Amino acid sequence: MQSQSSSSLEGLWVLLVPQEEARVPMMARAANDECYLLGFKNVFSARRFAQSSAPQAEPRMIVPGNKQEFIGIAQSAGAVGVLVDYDPSTNAYASAAELF
Numbered sequence: 456m457q458s459q460s461s462s463s464l465e466g467l468w469v470l471l472v473p474q475e476e477a478r479v480p481m482m483a484r485a486a487n488d489e490c491y492l493l494g495f496k497n498v499f500s501a502r503r504f505a506q507s508s509a510p511q512a513e514p515r516m517i518v519p520g521n522k523q524e525f526i527g528i529a530q531s532a533g534a535v536g537v538l539v540d541y542d543p544s545t546n547a548y549a550s551a552a553e554l555f
Contacts, residue, residue: 491535
């Protein structure tokens with residue numbers, strides 16, 4: 456896994472998907488059964504992913520005001536990190552980062 460040098464998730468885009476009565480950030484489970492938050496470098500890549508894989512998803516940028524909420528949700532779901540710009544057609548991603 457290639458690490459992203461940034462020490463923050465701020466500025467990444469996540470996709471919010473409906474779950475029960477709320478919208479939560481989209482996660483992915485890796486082959487080793489670890490869970491990751493999906494993050495995107497820009498809204499265009501987030502929308503492209505949503506169009507092909509999750510049409511009901513809504514892009515949302517991680518900013519200082521919502522960062523801790525997203526980290527908490529991801530950690531509660533067992534996420535160990537974030538995959539940046541995941542491509543489901545190739546199962547590749549641009550980078551990975553810790554949840555902070």
